Amino acid sequence: MTRKNLVLEGIPASPGIVLGRAKVLAEKVEAQPYYCLLYSPEEINDEMGRFLKAVEQAEADLIVLKESLSPEYQEHAHLLDLQILVLKERMIFQETQRLIREERYNAEWALFQAWQKVRELFKGIGDPYIKGRIQDVEEVYRRLQSILAGKEALSLSSQEPVVIVARDLSPAEATQMTSSQVLGFITERGGRTSHTAIIAQSLEIPAVVGVDFATREIATGDALILDGLTGRIILEPDEELSHSYRARKEEFEVFKGEVAQSSSLPATTMDEYPTQILANIELPEEVELGLKYGADGVGLYRTEFLYLRQRHLPTEEELFQDYRRVVEAMQPKVVTIRTLDIGGDKFLSALEYAPEMNPALGLRAIRFCLKEVNIFRTQLKAILRASAHGRVRVMFPLISSVREIKDARQLLEGVKQDLEREGLPFDPRMPVGAMIEVPAAVTLAHLLAQHADFFSIGTNDLIQYALAIDRVNKQVADMYQPLHPAVMLMIREVVHAARVARIPVAMCGEMAGDPLYIPVLLGLGVAELSMNAVAIPMAKHIIRMITIEEARKIARHALRLVTVEEVNDYVDQEINRRFPEIFRFGRTMAANHAI
Numbered sequence: 095m096t097r098k099n100l101v102l103e104g105i106p107a108s109p110g111i112v113l114g115r116a117k118v119l120a121e122k123v124e125a126q127p128y129y130c131l132l133y134s135p136e137e138i139n140d141e142m143g144r145f146l147k148a149v150e151q152a153e154a155d156l157i158v159l160k161e162s163l164s165p166e167y168q169e170h171a172h173l174l175d176l177q178i179l180v181l182k183e184r185m186i187f188q189e190t191q192r193l194i195r196e197e198r199y200n201a202e203w204a205l206f207q208a209w210q211k212v213r214e215l216f217k218g219i220g221d222p223y224i225k226g227r228i229q230d231v232e233e234v235y236r237r238l239q240s241i242l243a244g245k246e247a248l249s250l251s252s253q254e255p256v257v258i259v260a261r262d263l264s265p266a267e268a269t270q271m272t273s274s275q276v277l278g279f280i281t282e283r284g285g286r287t288s289h290t291a292i293i294a295q296s297l298e299i300p301a302v303v304g305v306d307f308a309t310r311e312i313a314t315g316d317a318l319i320l321d322g323l324t325g326r327i328i329l330e331p332d333e334e335l336s337h338s339y340r341a342r343k344e345e346f347e348v349f350k351g352e353v354a355q356s357s358s359l360p361a362t363t364m365d366e367y368p369t370q371i372l373a374n375i376e377l378p379e380e381v382e383l384g385l386k387y388g389a390d391g392v393g394l395y396r397t398e399f400l401y402l403r404q405r406h407l408p409t410e411e412e413l414f415q416d417y418r419r420v421v422e423a424m425q426p427k428v429v430t431i432r433t434l435d436i437g438g439d440k441f442l443s444a445l446e447y448a449p450e451m452n453p454a455l456g457l458r459a460i461r462f463c464l465k466e467v468n469i470f471r472t473q474l475k476a477i478l479r480a481s482a483h484g485r486v487r488v489m490f491p492l493i494s495s496v497r498e499i500k501d502a503r504q505l506l507e508g509v510k511q512d513l514e515r516e517g518l519p520f521d522p523r524m525p526v527g528a529m530i531e532v533p534a535a536v537t538l539a540h541l542l543a544q545h546a547d548f549f550s551i552g553t554n555d556l557i558q559y560a561l562a563i564d565r566v567n568k569q570v571a572d573m574y575q576p577l578h579p580a581v582m583l584m585i586r587e588v589v590h591a592a593r594v595a596r597i598p599v600a601m602c603g604e605m606a607g608d609p610l611y612i613p614v615l616l617g618l619g620v621a622e623l624s625m626n627a628v629a630i631p632m633a634k635h636i637i638r639m640i641t642i643e644e645a646r647k648i649a650r651h652a653l654r655l656v657t658v659e660e661v662n663d664y665v666d667q668e669i670n671r672r673f674p675e676i677f678r679f680g681r682t683m684a685a686n687h688a689i
C-alpha cells in the first residue's frame with residue numbers, strides 16, 4: 095500500500111507549518127507493576143527503603159531537569175515544581191508506604207494501587223486545570239515505576255531537527271524541547287487546553303495533537319508535513335504537495351511577521367477609535383509573555399493556580415508576593431485581579447467538600463468566597479496590599495445578584511479598615527468590577543452597574559449558562575456558539591447598561607481573542623478585550639485595519655439576523671471579503687487556543 099500523500103487528521107494545537115522527518119518516540123515501555131507479598135519485617139523495611147530511594151531519585155532528576163532548562167523556558171519550571179510537590183502528595187507518598195507496611199505489598203504494587211485510587215477519584219472531571227494535574231500525577235507515577243524497574247527516563251535529544259511523534263508527551267517532556275532540536279510535534283493524545291499544547295504555543299513550536307494511530311502510521315525517518323494551522327499531517331508528500339506547503343509556510347511566516355509588527359502599536363482603528371487589548375494570565379510567569387506580545391495590561395489574572403498548585407492554602411504573604419510581582423512587572427499598565435474562582439470541580443485539596451451533582455451550578459467562585467470569608471479576606475488583603483505597588487483593579491466572578499456584589503464590597507471595605515489599623519499601604523480607590531457571566535447578571539446589569547466601577551464579560555461561562563452548553567463537554571462542543579443571537583443581545587444589553595451608568599465594559603472570555611468575532615464585538619461597543627497573550631498581535635492587526643463605522647455596520651446587520659447559522663455565514667462572508675488574510679491564517683491561529 096502506498097503511503098504517498100496519506101493524510102492524518104488531528105487537533106491544531108500550536109500554529110505553524112513544518113516539513114521534516116519524523117522521529118517516533120518508542121512507546122514508553124510501561125514498567126509493569128507486579129504483585130508480591132512481603133513476609134518478614136526486614137523485607138518490609140527493605141521495600142520501604144526502595145520506595146523512599148526512588149522518590150529521592152525522582153526528586154533529584156526533576157531538579158536537574160529544572161536547572162537544565164534554558165532561560166527562555168524558565169517560565170515552565172513551575173510544572174516541574176508541581177511534580178516535585180506531587181512526589182510527596184499524601185495520596186501517593188503516604189498511601190504507598192501504608193500499603194507496603196500494612197498490606198505487605200511490594201513497592202511497585204503498592205504504588206500501583208495508590209495511583210489507581212487517585213485515578214478513580216479524578217475520573218469524570220472535565221476541568222482543564224484538574225486535567226493538567228492528573229497528567230502531572232500520572233507522570234510522577236510513571237517516573238517512579240521506571241526507577242523501581244531500573245529503567246532510564248525518556249530522552250528527547252537527537253542530532254538533527256525532527257518532528258517528534260509520540261503517543262503522549264507530558265508537559266515536563268515538552269519543556270525539554272528546543273526549537274533547534276524539535277521542529278514540531280504530533281501526539282495521539284491531548285486536547286487544545288492541555289498543558290502540553292499551551293507549552294507548545296508559548297515555545298512557538300507547531301504542534302498537532304489528538305492524531306489517532308500516529309505512532310502506528312508514522313515511522314522514524316518518514317518525510318512528513320505538519321500543518322499546525324489546520325491539524326493536518328501529510329505522510330510522504332509528493333513534490334507538488336511539498337512545493338505548495340513550502341509556499342504556504344513562507345506566506346505564513348511573512349504574515350506572522352506583519353502581524354507581529356502590530357503588537358507594539360496602539361490598538362486604534364483606522365479612524366482613530368481607541369481600544370485596549372490586554373492579556374489573560376494564570377501565573378505570574380506569564381506576564382513576560384503579555385509584555386512581549388504588547389499587552390496594554392492584564393485584563394484577567396485568574397488567581398486559582400496558586401491555590402491549586404500546593405497542598406496548603408496560600409498565606410496572605412505568598413499571595414501578596416505573587417500579585418506584587420505581576421503588578422510591578424506591568425507598571426504602569428493596569429492589572430485586573432479576579433478573585434478566587436474555585437469550587438465545583440476546581441476543588442481545593444486543603445478543604446473537604448461534598449461532591450456536587452452539577453458542579454458548574456454549585457458552590458463556585460463568589461458564592462464559595464462569600465461562604466469561606468476567611469479565605470476571601472486573606473485574598474482581598476493581599477490584593478489591596480499589591481495595589482500600593484501599581485495600578486490594580488479587582489473583579490468578582492460569577493456575580494448573579496446585587497446582594498453578592500454588595501456583600502463582597504462590604505468585606506473589601508472591612509479589609510481596608512484592617513489595613514489602615516495595621517498601617518499597611520494600599521490604593522483606597524482601587525476599582526471594583528463585576529464579571530458578567532450569568533444570564534441573571536445581564537438582566538440586572540443596570541442595577542449591578544450602581545455597585546461596580548467596571549464590568550468584564552466572561553463569555554466562556556456566559557455562553558455556557560445562556561445556551562445550557564457544558565463548556566467542557568465534547569458532545570455539545572459544536573453547540574457552543576459565541577455568535578448565537580441570544581449571546582449577542584446579552585452583550586448589547588450589558589454594554590447599554592454600562593453606558594447609561596458611565597462605567598467601562600471589558601470582555602475577557604475566549605471570544606474576545608478570536609479574530610472572527612473582534613469586529614462584531616467592537617461594533618457592539620466592547621472596546622476593551624482581554625485574551626491569551628499569543629492572540630494579541632492578531633487582534634491588534636485586525637483592529638488597526640478596520641474603522642469603527644465598519645464594525646458597527648457588521649454588528650447592526652448581525653443583530654437583525656434570526657439564526658446563529660445566518661449570523662455565522664454573514665460574519666464569515668464579511669470578514670472573508672474585507673480581510674481575506676485573516677481567514678487564510680488568523681482564524682485557525684485563534685481557534686488554536688479557543689476553549
Ligand code: PEP
Nearest residue numbers: 531552553554555602603
Ligand atoms: C469566562 O468565563 O469567560 C472567564 C473569563 O472566566 P473563566 O474562563 O476563568 O471561567
Ligand code: MG
Nearest residue numbers: 531552554555
Ligand atoms: Mg468564568
